[in-house]
Amino acid sequence: MDVTIVGCSGSFAGPRSPASSYLVQAEHEGRTWSIVLDLGNGALGALQTHVTPYAVDAVLLSHLHVDHCIDMCGLYVMMRYVPGGPGRAAMPVWGPPGTGVHLARAYGGGDGEDVFGTFDFHDLRDREPVTVGPFTVTPVRVNHPIEAFGFRVEADGRTLAYTGDTDTCDELSDLMVGADLVLADSAFVDGRDSVPGIHLSGRRAAEAAVRAGGVGRLMLTHIPAWNDPEVCREQAAAVWPGKVELAEPGASYTI
Template identity: 35%
Template sequence: MSFDVTVLGSSGSHTGPGRACSGYLVRADGAQLLVDCGNGSSANLQRVTRPEDLDAILITHRHVDHCVDLIGMFYALRFHPSGPQPIELYAALEVVDTLTGLLSHDSALEFREVFHVTEVTGGDRFDVGPMHVELADAIHPVPTVSCRVEVDGVSLVYSSDSAGGPALVELARGADLFLCEATWQGDGEGYPDGMHLTAREAGRIATEAGAHRLVLTHVLGSLDRNRSLAEAQETFSGDLALADDLRSWLLI
């Protein structure tokens, strides 16, 4: 049995130098789950696996830095040399309407033929091979889900975009690896409420949840990421790292 996650994009809100936006490939015992598909992440995906070999995709919300590359994926799968390659798509509310709104009428109709859509919200659960996926609603301006993926009692938790809160702490409880957004730096003053976390807040949530490892992701593309790492160390004393595109972590 194996269980790992590869970062396909780690930049928050917009791309950064050599960094794509949110995307993560989670694999266990041959099964492959793509979580989010932001700007540029599908190019990195194809350095690791083929889109048609994915077993399922989870899109956590409709903001383009988490979903827009699904448009390119649609065309790659729809016009595959071997014919259309359908894939299960678990999507938060409003995701599909946002994406199909970017397509022509005929392509919008075909979108659901390529992606077999299941709309999801907090409390939903589904399985992809040996991976059991549990979702929780995240605090964010649009419908958003955080996710917990478990394999044989080992857990990976991904915050997606979130302003934190008790539901995220509970979802991340005892996580073996907590992939948490840390969009901002400093004390958060001057930033809008209910949108994102600072690096210190990410560390604080990981500590409260008793997470074993914390990986900071979704750091704003223009920021000094080493400062984010230093600020998270002020509130989290465990194993801490920054997400880098194409870096992988082995859980089992």
């Protein structure tokens, strides 16, 4: 299973990276299957350097804040107006209940008839797995001001855990346990950000991974442009027993 960091800037697109988006790929039945976890602002442009966006097999949206979903509007335009058509049926999209209506309104499409014809929307349900080709994706409800999910992605005996946006919660243990790689929200900095129920800090991300047990690699992501990533890494390193990695835009990792 290969993971590409399409965008990892927290809360808004930064000078070096689009907002949240992760391309996950695996070989199955003689071809490469591709899913995208989140498609935040700026991500659609960067995604084109890695894959044809309208050819991905499915998109899964962790929640409906713009830094995780708004470039779905651009993907709609691409799929609807590409010369010759995208050459496929409606793209499967999983998201929190109401995702289709939310995106139709964001695009300005009125009742959303065209958007619904381009995408095939499905509701995420806590702990109800989604299967796309070789991937089994289990959404886990996490701790954020709006309905939000982390994703546990399994394929070929390997596991990726992506927290989405969350603060500390017991559910992170089920999400992370035994994962080969954890992509962990690290938007907050201890000693500066104290509002509960929004984001993890590097330290709290590391604490969650340690509590879960069996985590192979810890990678911090969703770091806003105003943060010093090394501060986030240092706060995590005070807890995490191994190397603390930082997500790098455009980088790919095999797990």
